[in-house]
Amino acid sequence: MKILYVISGVTGMTGNELVRQLLNQNENQVEIIGFDNFYASSIETVKDCLNNPSFTFFEYDLNDSEQMDEIKLLVLKSESKFDEIVYINCAAVVHTEHFYNVYETYQTNVVGMNDFLAQAIDVGADKYINCSTSEVYSMNSWNEEGGVKESDYITMADAEHSQRTSYATGKLLTEFFMKDAVDNGKIKGCSIRFANVYSKDEKYPKHIIPHIINSFKNSGEVTLLENSKKNYRTFLNNYDSCSAVLELVKTDSALDGSIYNVATDEEISIIDLTKLIAQKMGIDNPVIKFEGYRESDPERRLLSTDKIKTRTGWKPIIDLDNGLDECVDNYTK
Numbered sequence: 214m215k216i217l218y219v220i221s222g223v224t225g226m227t228g229n230e231l232v233r234q235l236l237n238q239n240e241n242q243v244e245i246i247g248f249d250n251f252y253a254s255s256i257e258t259v260k261d262c263l264n265n266p267s268f269t270f271f272e273y274d275l276n277d278s279e280q281m282d283e284i285k286l287l288v289l290k291s292e293s294k295f296d297e298i299v300y301i302n303c304a305a306v307v308h309t310e311h312f313y314n315v316y317e318t319y320q321t322n323v324v325g326m327n328d329f330l331a332q333a334i335d336v337g338a339d340k341y342i343n344c345s346t347s348e349v350y351s352m353n354s355w356n357e358e359g360g361v362k363e364s365d366y367i368t369m370a371d372a373e374h375s376q377r378t379s380y381a382t383g384k385l386l387t388e389f390f391m392k393d394a395v396d397n398g399k400i401k402g403c404s405i406r407f408a409n410v411y412s413k414d415e416k417y418p419k420h421i422i423p424h425i426i427n428s429f430k431n432s433g434e435v436t437l438l439e440n441s442k443k444n445y446r447t448f449l450n451n452y453d454s455c456s457a458v459l460e461l462v463k464t465d466s467a468l469d470g471s472i473y474n475v476a477t478d479e480e481i482s483i484i485d486l487t488k489l490i491a492q493k494m495g496i497d498n499p500v501i502k503f504e505g506y507r508e509s510d511p512e513r514r515l516l517s518t519d520k521i522k523t524r525t526g527w528k529p530i531i532d533l534d535n536g537l538d539e540c541v542d543n544y545t546k
Contacts, residue, residue, distance in 0.1 A: 223247030
């Protein structure tokens with residue numbers, strides 16, 4: 214079966230790894246149309262794939278209607294060659310520093326996602342995967358019973374507490390768009406709430422793991438937020454997050470508009486994470502400084518993954534120890 218994938222945000226952390234996994238596994242049965250405007254990424258992330266005839270890249274913006282019309286026309290012209298068309302929305306205003314940009318997150322994460330979904334429906338696409346975020350759990354992001362489930366009620370910080378929640382509420386709204394489209398028989402699809410995802414290939418040291426490694430590498434010390442003194446997180450390797458996407462794509466019975474947590478259960482404190490990275494870099498007594506405080510930052514984020522494991526064959530295969538080895542090796546070259 215030949216499948217056409219249309220992927221937004223294709224040079225971002227999720228998008229570029231999806232391209233690589235698709236080409237490595239099914240190159241003769243896959244074609245990919247991908248686009249990105251490099252808001253928080255670079256063409257460097259897919260440079261190893263650009264010469265592959267099964268991958269076509271455009272430097273396009275999800276919010277540019279003319280460019281999106283060109284993508285739509287391209288899909289319509291080629292759809293007869295494919296048995297299935299799959300849209301995957303990876304475009305997002307990401308990194309914590311951008312969470313507070315209310316208008317940018319709304320335009321891309323909400324309006325852009327819905328327009329891309331509308332395009333998928335218009336061209337007759339079979340499936341749409343909506344990449345959401347575990348940020349939607351906000352202040353109710355963990356429990357002692359194996360983690361927060363997709364069906365649990367959500368307690369969110371509001372504008373009285375922090376503008377950061379605008380990112381989470383926008384993503385939450387996209388899950389309603391997805392469910393409505395499926396319930397009305399317009400397309401098959403689902404939403405995915407990723408935990409804290411990390412990658413050995415992340416271009417910029419924005420997330421916590423590359424920030425720690427680059428800080429130790431460049432100055433021999435690291436500065437963390439005051440929140441880090443008590444915060445715990447789980448960290449999901451980007452290979453595993455993308456394999457979950459592709460596992461859902463091939464499991465039609467799971468594409469009922471549902472929401473799926475994609476995470477690990479390896480919880481670690483930010484302080485212990487920092488010390489573990491220092492150990493792997495040969496630093497015996499790491500200098501850790503604290504500066505700044507983040508409002509409405511949950512102390513823990515622990516998600517239950519029973520649902521996706523039960524409904525598909527997915528499970529994470531890269532543990533944190535091995536994943537950090539890859540990151541340290543790559544970032545310190």
